Amino acid sequence: MDDLDYFWTEVAAGDRDAFARWVAGAEPLVRRSLRSFAAVVDAEAVLQEALLRTWQVAPRFKPDDRPNGLLRLSLRIARNLAISERRRVRTVAAGDDDLEDAIDGDAGLGDRPPTDPMLRHVIVECRDRLPERPRQALAARLEAAGAEPDDALAERLGMRKNTFLQNFTRARKLLLECLEHHGVDLRSELA
Amino acid sequence: MSNPSDPPGAPDPNEPIEESVAGAWRPREPGGGVRFHPGWYDLDEAGRLRAFDAATANRALEAALDPEGLSATARAVLRRIRRG
Numbered sequence: 001m002d003d004l005d006y007f008w009t010e011v012a013a014g015d016r017d018a019f020a021r022w023v024a025g026a027e028p029l030v031r032r033s034l035r036s037f038a039a040v041v042d043a044e045a046v047l048q049e050a051l052l053r054t055w056q057v058a059p060r061f062k063p064d065d066r067p068n069g070l071l072r073l074s075l076r077i078a079r080n081l082a083i084s085e086r087r088r089v090r091t092v093a094a095g096d097d098d099l100e101d102a103i104d105g106d107a108g109l110g111d112r113p114p115t116d117p118m119l120r121h122v123i124v125e126c127r128d129r130l131p132e133r134p135r136q137a138l139a140a141r142l143e144a145a146g147a148e149p150d151d152a153l154a155e156r157l158g159m160r161k162n163t164f165l166q167n168f169t170r171a172r173k174l175l176l177e178c179l180e181h182h183g184v185d186l187r188s189e190l191a
Numbered sequence: 192m193s194n195p196s197d198p199p200g201a202p203d204p205n206e207p208i209e210e211s212v213a214g215a216w217r218p219r220e221p222g223g224g225v226r227f228h229p230g231w232y233d234l235d236e237a238g239r240l241r242a243f244d245a246a247t248a249n250r251a252l253e254a255a256l257d258p259e260g261l262s263a264t265a266r267a268v269l270r271r272i273r274r275g
Contacts, residue, residue, distance in 0.1 A: 020269055024260040031247060031264075038243035039236035042227035044264065045217045049225045051268045085227075116255070123255045142253060146215030146267030165207040172245070175252055186251055 003067035011070070012059045019055055026071050027051065030078050037082040046085055050078035119184060126178035134171035137164050209238050213245035215253075215263035223271065 004025045010018030030050060034043040054074040063069040130138065140153040154164035179186050208230040218226045234242060250262035261269070 016269065016272055019272070020259065020261060020265065023265045023268065024254065024262075027250065027254075027262060027265055028247075031250065035240075035243060039239045042212070042217075042231040043243050044212070044215060044246055045225045045227050048215075048217060048264060048268050048271075051264075052225075052271055055268075055272055089227075119255050120258075123252065127256065141214060141249075141263065142256060144216070144263075145253075145270075146217070146263040147270065149216050149218075150211050150214060161211075162207045165210040169206060169210050169245075172248060172252065176248065186248065186255075 004071050005063055005067060005069055008058070008061070008063060008070050011055070012061065014059070019058070022070065023051055026054075026074055029071065030074050033075050034078055034082055037086065041082050041085040041089065043082070046078060046081050050074060050081050053077050053081075122182045122184055123175065123179060126175050126182070129178065130171055130174055133159075134167045134174060137167035138171040138175075140164075141168060208233055209242040209245060212239070212242040213249055215246075215250070215267050217267070 002025065004022050007018045007022040011022055027047070031043065031047055034041075034046060037043060037046070051074065054070065054077055057073070057077075058070060061070055061073055066072075127135065127138065136157050137153075137159075140157055144153055150164060151161045154161045157164060159167065176186055212228045212230045212234065214228075217228055220226055231239065231242070250264055253262040254260050254265070257266075
């Protein structure tokens with residue numbers, strides 16, 4: 001994978017656009033590192049908080065001579081947050097060793113650039129072929145980008161929440177099938 | 192999870208909760224911190240893992256559809272940063 005520390009100087013200087021580019025590359029690996037905690041903490045909440053804290057501490061971060069120093073820092077922040085939240089919810093987590101393996105391995109982070117134009121072309125084509133209601137549910141989630149709960153999105157579309165969620169599930173299933181039909185196996189890339 | 196007595200192909204009653212948890216929206220603490228999704232507490236461990244995997248797929252699709260390669264998670268974090 002590319003060295004995301006390429007963006008570090010600008011991120012440390014408070015450049016939000018540079019941080020956006022860093023997040024586009026770092027998010028999948030930080031998320032994957034939280035899988036061993038996913039049964040005992042809400043990994044999405046932990047991930048968002050970890051990325052925010054990475055931004056906050058980036059100006060004080062000193063890179064070493066290894067690549068992806070800021071990413072490694074973000075992985076440690078995410079792990080520590082997950083451990084802290086695990087204690088808070090008072091449940092038993094998977095072994096920390098599993099998480100260390102995920103962090104040390106940098107395993108499986110796809111080399112496909114997030115803005116791969118060919119992938120985007122194919123997925124846009126697949127999206128445009130979706131039936132109307134699943135396409136509407138997908139579009140609502142994409143437009144909201146995590147800013148609104150599903151019941152608000154469902155209400156706007158005139159759907160019950162469960163219907164909205166079932167339409168979204170169908171949209172994802174059809175998109176993944178369409179991508180596979182075009183030779184893009186996103187399921188195996190995510191495994 | 193499906194009940195063994197459900198007919199084949201019957202919808203999983205937990206699925207809408209899992210799909211909701213697989214979204215990027217999260218409630219906020221009064222001070223701005225992120226809270227767990229309320230539905231997450233209603234899922235058993237297997238359901239939480241399925242929600243995690245669905246979220247991973249969702250974020251990948253969102254990033255692939257986004258001109259800047261940003262998922263809804265990235266957009267949510269950047270929104271918080273821009274609000275200060």
